[in-house]
């Protein structure tokens with residue numbers, strides 16, 4: 001795999017990294033940035049600590065945690081997830097704030113879907129750590145702009161989780177903040193398990 005070199009926009013140290021990862025992590029100052037046509041952009045991020053009881057092989061998977069305000073304009077979704085979440089968060093059912101977890105790595109469609117749904121419905125709790133230590137991290141392939149668009153898709157997926165009658169939902173999502181969150185996973189017998 002090709003390794004490329006860029007300069008950290010914060011401390012100007014060279015960063016050497018595999019080409020597939022769009023996020024460049026500076027080991028010197030900890031800054032993560034990505035580059036596009038408009039230049040380099042520093043990214044807000046956090047790294048969740050690995051549960052000390054985890055013994056198997058570990059990976060960090062990046063997620064864009066998209067903090068959204070959603071506003072339900074009209075619906076026929078009693079019992080739907082969005083409705084439930086809205087009620088839980090807000091005590092009302094016309095809208096509220098929601099963290100949507102969008103996997104930022106190239107994953108199989110079914111893995112993408114189950115991770116997005118599980119983490120959005122049950123936001124993970126974790127301690128923070130300062131660096132990746134020596135845990136391998138999966139490359140980030142989604143930009144925050146793409147993640148904001150995917151958040152919409154995740155919201156629709158959540159609604160579609162409930163089998164049975166067709167549900168109708170007219171809503172609007174407004175992205176307030178996007179943060180890159182690295183969550184540790186353990187390779188277990190049944191696939192990847194969250195390891196916070």
Ligand SMILES: [Zn+2]
Nearest residue numbers: 008011026029
């Ligand atoms: Zn730096």
